Amino acid sequence: MQRDEAGSVAPCAFGAPFRERLRQLFVWRRDVRRFRRDALPEGTLERLIDLAALAPSVGLSQPSRFVVVKDAARRAAIRTCYSDCNKEALAAQRPEKADLYARLKLAGLNEAPGHLAVFADPETRQGDGLGRRTMPETIDYSVVLAIHTMWLAARAEGLGLGWVSILDPARVCEILEVPAGWHFIGYLCIGYPQAEDNTPELEREGWERRRSASKLLFYR
Amino acid sequence: MQRDEAGSVAPCAFGAPFRERLRQLFVWRRDVRRFRRDALPEGTLERLIDLAALAPSVGLSQPSRFVVVKDAARRAAIRTCYSDCNKEALAAQRPEKADLYARLKLAGLNEAPGHLAVFADPETRQGDGLGRRTMPETIDYSVVLAIHTMWLAARAEGLGLGWVSILDPARVCEILEVPAGWHFIGYLCIGYPQAEDNTPELEREGWERRRSASKLLFYR
Numbered sequence: 182m183q184r185d186e187a188g189s190v191a192p193c194a195f196g197a198p199f200r201e202r203l204r205q206l207f208v209w210r211r212d213v214r215r216f217r218r219d220a221l222p223e224g225t226l227e228r229l230i231d232l233a234a235l236a237p238s239v240g241l242s243q244p245s246r247f248v249v250v251k252d253a254a255r256r257a258a259i260r261t262c263y264s265d266c267n268k269e270a271l272a273a274q275r276p277e278k279a280d281l282y283a284r285l286k287l288a289g290l291n292e293a294p295g296h297l298a299v300f301a302d303p304e305t306r307q308g309d310g311l312g313r314r315t316m317p318e319t320i321d322y323s324v325v326l327a328i329h330t331m332w333l334a335a336r337a338e339g340l341g342l343g344w345v346s347i348l349d350p351a352r353v354c355e356i357l358e359v360p361a362g363w364h365f366i367g368y369l370c371i372g373y374p375q376a377e378d379n380t381p382e383l384e385r386e387g388w389e390r391r392r393s394a395s396k397l398l399f400y401r
Numbered sequence: 402m403q404r405d406e407a408g409s410v411a412p413c414a415f416g417a418p419f420r421e422r423l424r425q426l427f428v429w430r431r432d433v434r435r436f437r438r439d440a441l442p443e444g445t446l447e448r449l450i451d452l453a454a455l456a457p458s459v460g461l462s463q464p465s466r467f468v469v470v471k472d473a474a475r476r477a478a479i480r481t482c483y484s485d486c487n488k489e490a491l492a493a494q495r496p497e498k499a500d501l502y503a504r505l506k507l508a509g510l511n512e513a514p515g516h517l518a519v520f521a522d523p524e525t526r527q528g529d530g531l532g533r534r535t536m537p538e539t540i541d542y543s544v545v546l547a548i549h550t551m552w553l554a555a556r557a558e559g560l561g562l563g564w565v566s567i568l569d570p571a572r573v574c575e576i577l578e579v580p581a582g583w584h585f586i587g588y589l590c591i592g593y594p595q596a597e598d599n600t601p602e603l604e605r606e607g608w609e610r611r612r613s614a615s616k617l618l619f620y621r
Contacts, residue, residue, distance in 0.1 A: 192597035193429045195557040199422050202415065203557050206423070207455040207550055209413045227618065234614035235427040237552070239566060241601050241609040248619045255621055270534045278529060287532070298621075308609050309498060312507070314490045316566045318541070322586070325545040330427055332457070333553075337415040337423055346459060346536045357621045366542070377412035381461050389461040389528050394454035398447065399468045401475055401518075401577045 208379050213341030216292040216372035226295050233331040238323035240308030245327040248357055250296040258356040260290045266347045288345045295371030300363040324366045341374035429599050433561025436512040436592035446515050453551040458543035460528030465547040468577055470516040478576040480510045486567045508565045515591030519548055520583040544586045561594035
């Protein structure tokens, strides 16, 4: 980018049509659990990770560690981990919601062609600790920002992403043999959605409904 | 949105020009610490919060709590909290980086017209605990997804957002008198940037440099 004599660069303006499309992207970006089995074009995950690396991070620490899971045995172990955790979650449901919970499809681990585990490295020296002395959890938050960047970029390409959190973090670290100290943030299924919708699946299935933003807003 | 007989809605496609603009948005979305003092148009924060409410949340729990900080005494107390925490952070710097740290501008609390504190409510019953049994931290992550949604929407409108984490969470909760149990996630300064740039300020100031995504990528 060319800088003028004062060191400034010409700013990048986004017009109203782009803002409206961006709003539609926020609306249509869904957690996807029903994938087609079609393979992803070579390099798809790497391209999405390139975009994720543009996300903000505390002190420019870039703590995200993206692990592409290709090995069939490791994928099977992750599915077993999910299945065990989900059985426990079902057993812990309130009786009046247990049947509905059992019917929900909460992960696409069997069908999604792309599996990506994402970790934080809290021991990274990058950024020299700036901004995270009183709030070390901002390292984890930085990884979440990268995942969200990837999520939006994927949807804009017609790809679906499902974030699986019904997993035991310690077991995920063991299965994937990641360095000690890495902190598991999320396991992402990525592929072509069977269908697209602008309403969350949990709302369509009757599990929960969205509240308007005004319920989340306070003044001080 | 109109549904056909099978209950499907026509999907929303995003073309290559939109994807390129979205990439530019990721590139130009910066943490802003240098704001003009111009007031925000009435309703700006509420509009951004409306968009933030479209973000994904674990089990559709919508745990974000947005607190617009208007009171001058509370704003002053937040500035003092920042100043105290930043003095401690300066004292903890390695000697060879202390001078540079002291010169960095790390928050726009004095100038930014909009102040927004964002919390998680981990006790919310919305979502009935779905997806967060083994990973309760996904409640906090959901709030981070909402903040990032707002960050991108703000930049698309020409507004800057700066995330302040050099604060003592317990003191922030006291100053803003939020309900017990809420968990402080971040304090956001929002306003018009004095200048825009596509390179992080910490990189321009020589604190840290970005690494390419390939350094963050692993295979298993």
